[in-house]
Each structure stands twice: as structure tokens, then as C-alpha cells.
Amino acid sequence: MIKITSSLLALVLALSAHAASVDTLYPNISDPSVIENPPYDSMMHGSKHESRTGPSDGSYNYCSMPHPSVSYYKEPQPVANGTVNANLSALLYIQRHQKRTAYNLFPYGENEHYDCTDSEPFLYLGATNSSSPKPLPVYAATYVDDQNPLYETLTESTCQFPQLTVGGFLDGVQHGQELYELYGKKHHVIPSEPSAQTVWLRSSTASLTQGSAGGVLRGLWPHYNKPLPLHQQIDSIDSHEPPCDYNDALLSASQSTKVWEKHLEVTKTLRKELADMLFTNNSDWNSNFDHYNDNFQARLCNGYKLPCAQSGSDKCVTEEQARQVFVAGDWEYNYYWVDRENVTEAIQLTSGLYIKDMLKQLQDVESGKSTLKYMHHFMHDGDIGPLAGSLGIRSLRWPGMASNIAIELWKTENHETYVRALYSGSTLQSRHGDMEWMPFDKFVQLWSKYVPHDFVAQCAQS
Template structure:
């Protein structure tokens, strides 16, 4: 990615001083969007958490400028579009979330048109005030948590339009209509499924048919930590036992204590990492809401300075999880190694001529994008924002195969150099160490 947002973090975000440096602010990052519409950080290529850059201002590799190179394969991974939070404040939410402008469709139908096509029903959330199982924490909402928002849907449609303009109209890889050489997958989450519908409509605005969105059985899914592996938690425990993690906890102690008191968030799930605080604050700011206040004191509110420190802490944690801690390789293997192996296998299919898919698009989560970027050796990793995307391109030129890997529109800057044009075999060699030889043994 261009500009200071990523490049300037290299060598700096490894220190906890990044978290406590109030002058850093958001370090050039953008964290606000309205309720409606696609977002587009300015300048293009900025770290925009609410909607990471789509591949819009696409630049051909220098080696393809002579017209002798051809794009033959695209494996496109993306996080879902923006959404409501996973984590509702334990002390209660002082704002109502509204999702009446979104229809999460829920229905099944036969594979052939036999006159039994279903009514397209959708979920409409409501609360019964007499429900005896209602907790004392009220969210006063017409949303499920998490749920894709109207801004996420609109941004997803624009995401698809940008893909069409680059990979169909300009590079000629994506077909005019879906065919047997395209393939789609998502996690089991409604978030990724809803994003797929919006993005694919942007790619094919006039297509009238249905499309299969492949999913694994959730208990063995190789994305979104679907399968059970004891080594995931044991490795994470080791990571959180390091001196660097302890220092990070010490540096953020004052902020965590302040937020705990204000928002009723004393539970360990809120205090051991910044995942929950960041998730709640990001979802608010990315959908036109303000930062939270105490439900018992409306003048006691989270300030933007506090949120910025939380975001810096979240960035530090992601970079530490997947790049700089001493157990990073093992952690990537146990969390994402099987999926990385699937990508490697797909790329090898181009090498040996067995691949029958030109374009695959896989809708996943930040917890999938992070370890993949870690395996690629990205110089510095900020929390992968909404709709963050990794494009694996394979090009053919003069009977040789080359690869590019773009992160949110630009070649990934890595410890191996820019992944802008390298032999396909070299990219496979970079990723291979993160594919476990025996995952069952590794997981214990």
C-alpha cells in the first residue's frame, strides 16, 4: 500500500511506544464512515478501516507493459464488508442500532424450477418486552450482532464493480457471465454470505441466475478457525506469556481501567486484549454512530483520543500475533495452515496444467487475512479492515509463469521484497513453510 500509512510503521509498530504515543493519532488511518454508501479513503490507498481500498486504481506490472504477458489466474480473498459489532458493551449500549434498511434473506429452495420456488423471506429482528430471558443489558436494536449494514451492502456492490472494471473489462479474465471456470466460497457466517451476494452483483449486474457459494461443514472448516485444534490456544498462551506482551498490557493498563469503569467492561474477555473494545468502537464509527458513553452518566464518554489509543493497541496486537512474536510460524500453521495449503495447491495446479478454475473468490474474515499476510512476510501488519483483500495473480509470459500478490490494490511489501513480479515457484516456496505436514499431530 502507498504512503506513510503502512511503510512508516515498519520497524516502529514492533515497539509498545507506538501504543502510548498520543501524537501518532490514527497514524494516517481512517475510521469513520456514514450510514450509507461506499467509502473511499483519500488519497486512494490510505488505510481505511471501514472499507479497505478495492482494486480500483490498478497499475499493470512493468513486465506486462509490452503486451506480451497474460493474466491467467486470480485467487481473490476478501474480508466481509462493514457490519454491526460482535461485542455489545457489558454495561449496556447507549445508542440504538437500526437495521430496518437491510433484509437478511433466509430461505431454501429446490435445485430445479418445479413450481415450488419459495417466498423470499427475510429476518426482521424485534424484542418482546415480556421475555423472561431478556438480560438487564439493553441494546434496543433491530439488528442482529454481528450483521452486515446497509453501508456494507452498498460498499460491496461497489467492490464488485471495481473488480469488474479491472479484471473483466481491462484484463479480460473474469467472464462476461459466470461459467464453469469461476468458483466461490465463504465461511459459514451470514456476514460473508451477505457480502458475497453484494460483491457478485456488482461484478455481474445483469445476471439472472443463482450461483453456488461453496462452504465447508463448520466443524472442519479451514477458515474462520472452524476445526478444533488444541495447539491454537496453547500457542496463544505462549504468545501472551512473552515479555513483549506483558509490556503491552502494562502500557495500556490505565486506558483499560478507564474503559472498564465507564462501560462495565471488567470481564477478562474485554481486558486481556483490545479486540472487544476496538470491535465495538470500529463498528460504531464505520456506520455513522458516535463513540459510546456510560449508560448511567451520559457525560462520561469515550473520547476520540481514547479510541485512537485502543486502535493503536489493536494494530500492535495484530502485528505481534502474525509477524513479530517468536511463535508466529507455529501460530499461523495451526490457525490458517490448511487454508494456506489450499491456496498453494491451487497455484500448483497452474504449474502442472491441472487447474480448471481461472477466477476464484473467497469471502472470509480478518482472522484469515491476518495470518495469510503474516505468511507472506508483510513488513508491518495493521488490523485488516473491512473488505480488506488479497489478490493472488498468476501471469504467463514467454512460456514462464510469474506471480503478483496485491493487498488492497497494491503489491504486498514484504521481508522478501515487493511481491510485484516473481517466479510462481518462488511465491509457493515463500508460503510452503506455513503449510503443516501433519496438522493432526501438530494440533495434538
């Protein structure tokens, strides 16, 4: 007879909870019928100042996605079970920014007063490399002038759209603190102080990713007060979202399939109900669920209510309607980056140049050409989606706020390098192979399939 001790019970419960949390990341959502009968609760909630008060348990949480954390992190199985003696030697970490206000506001205004008076988005202009003069730190204080005849058609707000919220900043600080506990104190790839020899940081040119970096890096290094370079590429040719006209043709083809038409038919009633209520009866809002998701997500994650009718009636979007909107958004993301027939070429022309950049970083680190140990990229959901697809993710819900991909390099005592890829804190469940412990060369070969052979020629197709 096995005696169940309290410690054993705690372990069983923890493992059960973690298994359940992993299931929330990989539901079967290939068939559009899931939108009408969601197989999971897609409703989201967050507060104005923080999405959560403790470490994530690994469950999907759009407002604050899980990330590698000592609370549930497990070393790769061959290391954990003693089959292999290896140490973590380097980390490439790509994350979406933390939570924000909406991109998409209703055409005839918002009934919610977005308040950002507790936020001070700092702007640093005109700094020099020399010791002086240094710019005076200034921040953007958004206000509403009621003499402006246009303000009522937007929203009486003290926020920019989009803008990282205070809750997003604070969640970023916690994100950084937890990363340091794991990858700094335990595995020693994040140094106690950043240096150009060991740390490399990159962001898009958007203020959202830069602001998120400010929060996460403060969590990593709470007492560091020197400036840090956050590398960016020129906006018009940035490899994380390079201009490519042929992408429009690929998208159009993907939206002309029977399964896409089925998803529109399944959501026909929902889209009409929302359009009638919110005066959104135009193609930008009704061709897909991007705008509705964005608007509803930003409201609920920052402590605001779902929208009400533009006509002034007391009719509001219900939680059931919102649930269907969120599952429809999940279905679309999964379709775009996992299921559609032209997904490989779509990923090549969306993120292939970015993948090429990251492969070069990893190869230089693995060969010893580079001394970097920690590379952190601050990007967008439009980056996380195709990157997860390129790694063969089995199922992809909409990459939530601060969703992340971690590429760990492990060095064995025989000087062999292995890769472990994580998605939002857990080993990525891939159709391409075992992402728990993959030889470095095999990983490079696999990921290289998504690097375009001739980007310019592919994008010039008619």
C-alpha cells in the same frame, strides 16, 4: 530547464498520494510505546449507507479497505516497463466481509439504538435442484418486544449482532464494480457472466461472508439472475479455521513475553478508564483490545457515536481514547501475525490447511489441469491476518472491512508463470522477497512453508 505540464504535475501528485497511501498500510508498530504516541491518525469514520462515494485512493481505511482499482493499479514493473511481454492469466482473491454491526456488546447494555430496518437479510431455505417447487424468498426482520424482560440488558435494536449493514452491502456492490472494471474489462480474467469452468467462489459458513458475497457479486455481474454456488466446507472441520487445541498453548506462550507485558503496562491506565466507564472489568474485555476495537469500530463505521458511561453520567469515550484503542488493536494484530516468536507454527495451525487448499487451486490452474481464471474467497479478518503474515508482510495493521489479498498469475510469451501478490490493492511489501514478480515455483515453495507437515499430530501436542 524542465517544463512542468499539467499532465506531468497530475502524475507527480498521483504518485505522491499513492506513496503516502502505501505508508498508511505499513507503519512501524513493533514497539508497544506507539500506543501512547500513535505515529498515524487511527480514528475512523463511516456513514450508515456508504463508507465512501468514489474509488479508494489506496489509503488504509478500516471502514472500507482499499482494493485493486483502475484508479491507481499498476501492472508489475517488468510488464509496465516492457522488459517482459506477459498477460494476467488468473486471479485468486481473498477478502474479508464488508462492514457490520458489533460482535461484542457491553455487559450491561448499549446506549445506542442500532437501526437495521432498512436492511433485508434474505434467507433461502429448502430449495431444490429441480425446477420446482422453489422457496418463497423471506428475510430476517429483527424487532424488539418490550414485554421481554431481557431486552433492556442488551440494546433496543432492530439489528442482529453481528449483521452486515446496508452500508456494508452497498460498499460490497461498489467493491465488485471496481474489481470488474480492472480484472474484467481491462485484464479479462473475470468473465462477463460466471461459469463453473472459469469461476469458483468460496465463503465461510457465516452469514456475514455470505451476505458480503451477495453484494460483491451483484457489483460484478449486475444483470445476472441465475443462482450461483458459493462453496463452503463443513463447519466443524472447515480448513479456514480448523479446530486445534495446541493453538491455545501457542497463544498463551505469546502472551507471556516481556513485550506483551509491556503493551499491557503501557495501556494500564486506558484499560482502567474504559472499564470504570463501561462496566467492562472482566477478563474478556481486558486481556486484550479485541472487544473494545470491535465495538468502537462497528459504531464509527456505521455512523454511530462512541459509547458513553453505563452509569448514566455524561462521560463518554473520547476520540483520543479511541485512537489509542485502535492503535493497540493494530499492535496486537502485528504482534500475533508478524512479530511473535512462534508465529510460523501459529500460522501453520491457524491457516495452514487453508493455504494448502489455495496452493492446490493455483497449481491446478498453472499446470492447465483446471480451467479456472477467477477464484474469490469471502472470509474474515482472522483469515487475512495469518495469510498476510505467511506472505511475509512487513507490518500489519488490523485488517479492516473488505481487506483483501490478491494473488495474480502472469503468463509470459515463453509460457513461464510469475506471481504478483497484492495487499489491499498494492504490491505486498514482504520480508520474504519481491512480491512484485516472483517465479511461480519459488512462490509455491515459499508459501508451502506454512502448510503443516502433520496437522493432527501438531495439534495433539500437550
